[in-house]
Amino acid sequence: MKLEFEKNMKMASDLLSYCHLQGAAEYHLDIKSTGDSTVFTVKSSPVNISEEGMEKLQKYLSAPRQREMEQDFWELMGNSEEYCEMTLIGMMSDEAEAVLSGDVLTIMVERYD
Amino acid sequence: MENKTRLHAHLYLPYIVLLSVNFGFLLVAFVIDEPAEIIGGFLRIITSRSILVTDYIAVGGIGAALLNVSLVGFMSVFTLMFSGVKPNGASIMALWLTAGFAFFGKNVLNMLPLTFGVWLFAKYKKEPFINYSLSALLVATLTPVVSEVGFFGAFHRPVEILTGVLLGFLIGFIFPAISAHTVRIHGGYDLYNMGFAGGLVALMFSTGFRSFGIEIEPSDELSSGNNFILAVLLYSISALMLGIGFFVGGFKKNIGGLKKIFSHSGRLVTDYYFLYENSVFLNMGVLCAFATTVVLVIGAQLNGIVIAAILTITGFACFGKHLKNILPVMSGAVISSYISAYFTEWEFISPTIVAAILFSTALAPIAGHYGWIWGAVAGFLHVNVTLFVGDMNSGLNLYNNGFAAGFVAMFLLPLITTFRKDKNSHET
Numbered sequence: 185m186k187l188e189f190e191k192n193m194k195m196a197s198d199l200l201s202y203c204h205l206q207g208a209a210e211y212h213l214d215i216k217s218t219g220d221s222t223v224f225t226v227k228s229s230p231v232n233i234s235e236e237g238m239e240k241l242q243k244y245l246s247a248p249r250q251r252e253m254e255q256d257f258w259e260l261m262g263n264s265e266e267y268c269e270m271t272l273i274g275m276m277s278d279e280a281e282a283v284l285s286g287d288v289l290t291i292m293v294e295r296y297d
Numbered sequence: 298m299e300n301k302t303r304l305h306a307h308l309y310l311p312y313i314v315l316l317s318v319n320f321g322f323l324l325v326a327f328v329i330d331e332p333a334e335i336i337g338g339f340l341r342i343i344t345s346r347s348i349l350v351t352d353y354i355a356v357g358g359i360g361a362a363l364l365n366v367s368l369v370g371f372m373s374v375f376t377l378m379f380s381g382v383k384p385n386g387a388s389i390m391a392l393w394l395t396a397g398f399a400f401f402g403k404n405v406l407n408m409l410p411l412t413f414g415v416w417l418f419a420k421y422k423k424e425p426f427i428n429y430s431l432s433a434l435l436v437a438t439l440t441p442v443v444s445e446v447g448f449f450g451a452f453h454r455p456v457e458i459l460t461g462v463l464l465g466f467l468i469g470f471i472f473p474a475i476s477a478h479t480v481r482i483h484g485g486y487d488l489y490n491m492g493f494a495g496g497l498v499a500l501m502f503s504t505g506f507r508s509f510g511i512e513i514e515p516s517d518e519l520s521s522g523n524n525f526i527l528a529v530l531l532y533s534i535s536a537l538m539l540g541i542g543f544f545v546g547g548f549k550k551n552i553g554g555l556k557k558i559f560s561h562s563g564r565l566v567t568d569y570y571f572l573y574e575n576s577v578f579l580n581m582g583v584l585c586a587f588a589t590t591v592v593l594v595i596g597a598q599l600n601g602i603v604i605a606a607i608l609t610i611t612g613f614a615c616f617g618k619h620l621k622n623i624l625p626v627m628s629g630a631v632i633s634s635y636i637s638a639y640f641t642e643w644e645f646i647s648p649t650i651v652a653a654i655l656f657s658t659a660l661a662p663i664a665g666h667y668g669w670i671w672g673a674v675a676g677f678l679h680v681n682v683t684l685f686v687g688d689m690n691s692g693l694n695l696y697n698n699g700f701a702a703g704f705v706a707m708f709l710l711p712l713i714t715t716f717r718k719d720k721n722s723h724e725t
Contacts (some may be wrong), residue, residue: 187423247571250385251428255473256490257566259481272566 247274351691393612401445414469492699542579552655562665
């Protein structure tokens with residue numbers, strides 16, 4: 185069950201929800217799909233994240249790609265109430281990066297089809 | 298891109314632990330029983346109806362049940378290893394759960410058609426089998442369909458077996474689509490999502506059988522009188538887990554990780570193994586010992602269904618459960634059980650009630666996320682629902698408690714989100 189478009193939309197929703205939970209009021213979402221991958225870039229501000237919070241976010245996003253988890257749990261995405269949802273984004277992506285510059289949080293996630 | 302199934306296997310620590318435990322089961326089997334008894338018992342197990350509740354210890358004896366557990370365990374670990382699955386919270390959980398249910402309901406024969414059906418589905422979707430490896434293990438919740446039809450006893454045996462196998466293929470083929478969807482219904486608050494999906498499938502088969510005039514007789518084969526040997530086995534597993542947690546990967550680091558595990562609600566998907574590595578062994582050891590002790594303290598019997606519940610809790614110590622989020626739910630479940638025992642024919646220490654108390658921890662994320670009171674309410678409702686929901690699917694779904702927990706979560710979550718005061722809390 186590929187359903188790549190649906191999965192991508194849920195990932196985008198989760199990324200935006202996460203930024204919202206960090207207090208963001210302004211969001212910029214960029215999605216680029218090439219033949220074999222999709223890159224999400226979310227820039228949001230102003231966010232209020234502690235150093236520990238950033239470490240957790242980076243840890244969760246660094247979860248290795250796990251296609252068996254993606255298959256069983258991707259439908260859970262789209263309602264990011266907790267940080268742990270970001271683990272699922274990590275498990276569904278091949279590369280991810282989170283950078284905090286002042287009060288601007290930039291999250292980049294790349295996912296191969 | 299890692300999109301191809303790898304044919305080489307890698308021995309990771311959680312797999313080594315599982316293989317060692319299964320090897321231990323095998324050794325114990327041949328120490329406590331004679332080979333002839335074990336083989337005879339094993340044949341009775343694989344030809345049993347395996348419907349709820351069929352305790353393989355009662356069917357074949359402890360030695361034969363342990364042989365089945367170890368064979369199912371080896372098969373499951375090798376399935377994941379050769380599919381190229383790296384250990385994570387979900388895969389470790391699935392292996393322990395599968396081992397537990399090999400004490401009642403799952404055996405090396407009735408699992409295979411279901412797993413093959415999932416493999417066929419992966420082929421049909423032109424995707425690697427690894428994508429469906431969890432479903433391939435956990436679809437075994439519906440093994441009673443294969444055995445019940447295969448050994449129904451009303452038609453020619455070869456026809457029955459062939460029909461059972463074909464139904465197994467069919468169920469395996471449709472199961473991944475259903476289980477992927479059901480997780481959305483309870484929002485990740487029922488940790489036994491596959492049980493919920495299995496319950497829906499079993500409901501369709503049960504009602505289908507009934508519409509053909511086929512009534513499925515429930516089973517009530519339960520063992521007793523084996524508390525000493527089974528408690529020794531369970532506490533040994535607990536000691537092994539604690540030993541690994543204390544000595545592998547740094548004691549202080551693992552204790553620190555255990556404390557952090559307590560800060561999680563446990564809602565799906567919370568992979569403690571990814572987050573805290575070997576600390577999960579401490580959590581597993583603690584929960585295994587705790588669940589075993591609860592059973593012994595209330596004076597209940599350790600038998601197939603109860604051991605399945607204990608090993609399931611042990612597995613979910615990697616994937617959502619910890620002492621802090623299971624205690625409220627179990628407290629509510631105990632209160633509910635007392636009331637049921639007082640007003641109905643159920644005994645408080647009957648295996649079904651004890652299993653319901655232990656399996657109520659499927660709803661641990663409700664306690665973890667919304668607090669003690671809602672957790673206790675969830676546990677309370679879980680026992681009520683579990684005691685009666687099994688009839689809906691004629692005992693064809695082994696993870697019946699997961700089915701019940703899904704209904705409780707569906708009922709409770711809208712109420713909680715509407716009426717609780719702290720609406721904006723989330724983990725940090």
